[in-house]
Structures are given as structure tokens and as C-alpha cells.
Amino acid sequence: MTGGKPVNDGASRLARFGRHASLGYQVNLLARLLEQALRRRIAAHGVVPGQFPALLALYEREGRTQTELCHLVRIEQPTMANTLNRMQRDGLISRGPDPADGRRSLVELTARGRALRPALVAAADSVNADATGGLSDVEVQNLMDLLSRVVENLDSGGPDQHPAVAT
Amino acid sequence: MTGGKPVNDGASRLARFGRHASLGYQVNLLARLLEQALRRRIAAHGVVPGQFPALLALYEREGRTQTELCHLVRIEQPTMANTLNRMQRDGLISRGPDPADGRRSLVELTARGRALRPALVAAADSVNADATGGLSDVEVQNLMDLLSRVVENLDSGGPDQHPAVAT
DNA sequence: GTCTATTACATAGCAAGCTATACGCGACGA
DNA sequence: TCGTCGCGTATAGCTTGCTATGTAATAGAC
Numbered sequence: 001m002t003g004g005k006p007v008n009d010g011a012s013r014l015a016r017f018g019r020h021a022s023l024g025y026q027v028n029l030l031a032r033l034l035e036q037a038l039r040r041r042i043a044a045h046g047v048v049p050g051q052f053p054a055l056l057a058l059y060e061r062e063g064r065t066q067t068e069l070c071h072l073v074r075i076e077q078p079t080m081a082n083t084l085n086r087m088q089r090d091g092l093i094s095r096g097p098d099p100a101d102g103r104r105s106l107v108e109l110t111a112r113g114r115a116l117r118p119a120l121v122a123a124a125d126s127v128n129a130d131a132t133g134g135l136s137d138v139e140v141q142n143l144m145d146l147l148s149r150v151v152e153n154l155d156s157g158g159p160d161q162h163p164a165v166a167t
Numbered sequence: 168m169t170g171g172k173p174v175n176d177g178a179s180r181l182a183r184f185g186r187h188a189s190l191g192y193q194v195n196l197l198a199r200l201l202e203q204a205l206r207r208r209i210a211a212h213g214v215v216p217g218q219f220p221a222l223l224a225l226y227e228r229e230g231r232t233q234t235e236l237c238h239l240v241r242i243e244q245p246t247m248a249n250t251l252n253r254m255q256r257d258g259l260i261s262r263g264p265d266p267a268d269g270r271r272s273l274v275e276l277t278a279r280g281r282a283l284r285p286a287l288v289a290a291a292d293s294v295n296a297d298a299t300g301g302l303s304d305v306e307v308q309n310l311m312d313l314l315s316r317v318v319e320n321l322d323s324g325g326p327d328q329h330p331a332v333a334t
Numbered sequence: 335g336t337c338t339a340t341t342a343c344a345t346a347g348c349a350a351g352c353t354a355t356a357c358g359c360g361a362c363g364a
Numbered sequence: 365t366c367g368t369c370g371c372g373t374a375t376a377g378c379t380t381g382c383t384a385t386g387t388a389a390t391a392g393a394c
Contacts, residue, residue: 014223014288014291014292018223018227019220019223019224019240021311022291022295023201023295023298023299023307023310023314024201024202024205024291024294024295024298025220026311026315026318027194027197027198027201027314028198028201028202029241029318030194030198030314030317030318030321031194031195031197031198032351032352033318033322034190034191034194034195035191035195035351035352035380036352037321038191039352048379050379050380050381053186053192056181056185056186057186060185065342065343066342066343067341067342067343073186074196075380075381076381076382076383077342077343077344078343078344078345078346078381078382078383078384079380079381079382081344081345082344082345082379082380082381083379083380083381085344086379086380101341101342101389101390102342102388102389102390103341103342103388103389104341104342104343104389105342105343121181124181124189125181127191128181128189128191130320130321131190131191131317131321132190132317132320133320134316134320135313135316135317139313140190142309142313143310143313143314143317144188144190144193146302146306146309146310146313147190147193147194147197148193149301149302150197150299150302150310151193151196151200153297153298153299153300153301154197154200154201154204154297154298155200199381199382202350202381202382203382215349215350216349216350217349217350217351232372233372233373234371234372234373242350242351243351243352243353244372244373244374245351245352245353245354245373245374245375245376246350246351246352248373248374248375249349249350249351249374249375250350250351252374253349253350268359268360268371268372269358269359269360269372270358270359270360270371270372270373271359271371271372271373272373
């Protein structure tokens with residue numbers, strides 16, 4: 001497992017350079033900054049960041065179940081349940097019974113939810129563009145690749161943990 | 168402003184590659200994975216991730232005010248107030264009046280809080296090491312640099328926004 | 335055909351983040 | 365000295381995330 005490539009030895013970067021040099025700190029900070037930036041841009045449409053992933057999944061295909069949405073956006077089920085409740089309250093979605101299975105309910109977009117699509121996609125693009133300002137395409141790609149690798153390292157139990165769902 | 172370097176044009180990566188290719192999505196997911204990893208490792212010590220940054224700042228120097236801690240860890244004041252309340256409840260810190268200013272209170276670590284230092288630093292290092300497993304030192308440095316640049320892009324109003332505080 | 339196990343969703347309760355607002359103390363000009 | 369303004373904390377109320385647990389409906393074993 002100890003290949004030829006010089007690999008990070010895990011020695012206390014934190015102790016050596018302080019908390020700002022910690023991956024965890026920096027990622028947490030960035031996540032909050034991105035969320036706030038998105039919030040500012042979509043507030044006028046009556047949408048909040050937490051509703052974003054579910055909306056995107058529904059733009060690809062409606063009539064999904066709650067469980068399906070959980071897997072697609074990597075969020076725990078009770079979190080999704082609450083998010084869907086707020087989205088229903090805000091008139092973005094409706095939930096109807098699944099004729100094939102009495103436990104499930106199928107999530108559909110309302111006309112309003114559907115109409116927001118272009119504005120929301122534009123807002124997300126704009127945030128990502130702002131965030132990556134001054135970075136070359138290669139650097140952005142590099143960043144995304146590195147992030148993916150770190151995510152995979154932490155993603156417990158390998159890929160079987162998150163079964164494939166219809167996209 | 169449009170230099171010679173090929174720069175990301177901001178065209179809808181989201182629309183082209185789906186939400187998993189979005190910086191916002193990936194960073195949010197990573198932040199949650201890192202938080203959970205840290206939570207698992209420090210739960211036995213009766214500490215939770217939100218208390219971590221404040222603890223590190225206090226390990227560097229005790230007797231800080233709430234406002235000082237806010238600036239150091241880049242958290243809004245009401246969030247810090249609540250976090251400090253929980254830390255006090257959990258016996259990690261104590262708050263005494265500032266003799267020089269009746270509005271302020273000075274935060275000190277308890278013996279228990281102080282004793283946890285090596286275990287907590289080790290836990291954080293271990294999470295960061297896990298996360299960056301398989302990445303070379305150069306790749307880790309590259310990732311941190313890219314993250315810093317993105318953070319700076321989003322950090323509203325330039326550096327004056329966050330006045331320097333005694334470290 | 336019933337009994338059990340699994341699956342889908344709901345609920346409770348907590349942490350951690352935010353904005354907006356209230357309140358008490360200090361500083362400072364008139 | 366006395367307002368007034370600013371600063372430090374606290375509180376209220378929301379979202380977004382989690383774990384643990386409850387409940388109803390389905391699927392499978394027998």
C-alpha cells in the first residue's frame with residue numbers, strides 16, 4: 001500500500017500551521033460561504049439552498065419517491081422528509097400516493113416549481129462561476145478531481161453503501 | 168481583466184454534467200462527511216465538532232472574549248454564544264467577568280477542557296490524514312491552495328471585512 | 335393464510351449555522 | 365451631568381443536518 005509516490009504522512013499540519021490550514025476548517029468555511037452566496041441569489045424566488053438538490057433531481061425526472069431522492073442527493077431520510085415538507089408548504093412540490101405501493105408517495109413539481117428551473121440553474125452557475133473566478137479551466141477540473149478523491153476516501157464502506165438509483 | 172490564461176467561462180457545468188459536478192454540491196457533501204468523521208472520533212471525549220474551532224483558539228491563548236473568538240473562527244456572534252453555552256454546560260469552559268469592561272466576559276478552559284487537547288488534536292489530524300489518504304504532499308498542498316483561492320473569491324468585501332485579532 | 339421481517343415514511347430531539355432584534359454597559363460630546 | 369451612540373452579549377426564530385425511534389404497509393417464509 002506504500003507506493004513509490006511521496007504520500008502525505010499525516011503529521012500534525014494543524015499543530016504546525018494552526019487551524020486555518022486544516023482541511024476540515026477550510027472546507028466547512030467554504031461550504032458556508034457557498035451556501036450564503038446561493039441563498040442571496042435565490043431568496044427573491046422564495047427558494048432556499050437546502051431545497052436545491054431535491055429540485056435539481058426533480059427537474060431531471062418527476063414522480064420520485066422520498067427514498068429515491070435521499071439516495072440521489074446523499075441526504076438522510078428524516079432530513080429529506082423535513083425539506084420536502086417545507087417545499088410543499090412553499091408551493092414547490094406536491095405529494096401524491098403511489099398506486100403501486102401504499103407506503104410510498106410520489107413527489108411532483110408544481111407549476112411554480114417547474115417555472116423556476118432556468119432562474120435557479122442560472123443562480124447556481126453564477127455562484128460556481130464567482131467561486132472559481134480567476135481559476136483556469138484546468139485548475140477548476142483539478143479542484144473537482146481532488147475533492148472527489150477526498151470524498152471517496154471518507155465515503156464509508158465503499159460504493160455498495162449507496163445503491164444505484166434511476167437518474 | 169481578461170488575462171492571457173484560459174479562464175473558466177462559467178458555462179453551465181451543472182446543466183452539462185449534473186449536480187454531482189457542481190462545486191457547491193461537492194463541497195457541501197465533503198463538509199458533512201468531514202464533520203461526521205470528526206464527530207465519531209471525538210464523541211467518546213464528550214466534545215462535538217462545533218466546539219472544535221473555539222477549543223483550538225483557546226488552546227493558543229485563554230481569556231479571550233466572545234467577539235474575539237467569533238473573528239478567529241469566522242462564525243457569527245449568536246452562533247458562538249450558543250456554542251459557548253453548550254461548552255459551559257459540558258464543562259469545557261468557564262466564563263468570568265472582564266474587570267476592565269463590564270460588557271465583556273472572558274472565556275477560560277476548565278481543567279477538563281485543557282486535558283483534552285492532545286486527544287482532540289490527534290483526532291483532527293487523523294481525520295485529515297484519512298481524508299487525504301492516497302494524495303501526495305504536493306496534491307494536498309495544491310488542494311489547500313485552490314480552496315484558499317475559492318474562499319477568497321467569496322469572502323465579501325476584501326480582507327478589511329475581518330479585522331485582525333490577536334492570535 | 336398467517337407471522338415475521340423489511341421497507342417507506344413520520345416524528346422527536348439535538349447541534350450548528352444564519353438574520354434580526356433587544357438590552358446593558360461604556361465612551362464621549364454638548 | 366446627561367443624552368446619545370457604539371459595542372458586547374443575549375434571545376428569538378428560522379433552516380439544514382444528524383441519530384434514534386415509531387408506525388404502517390408490503391414481501392416472504394412457512
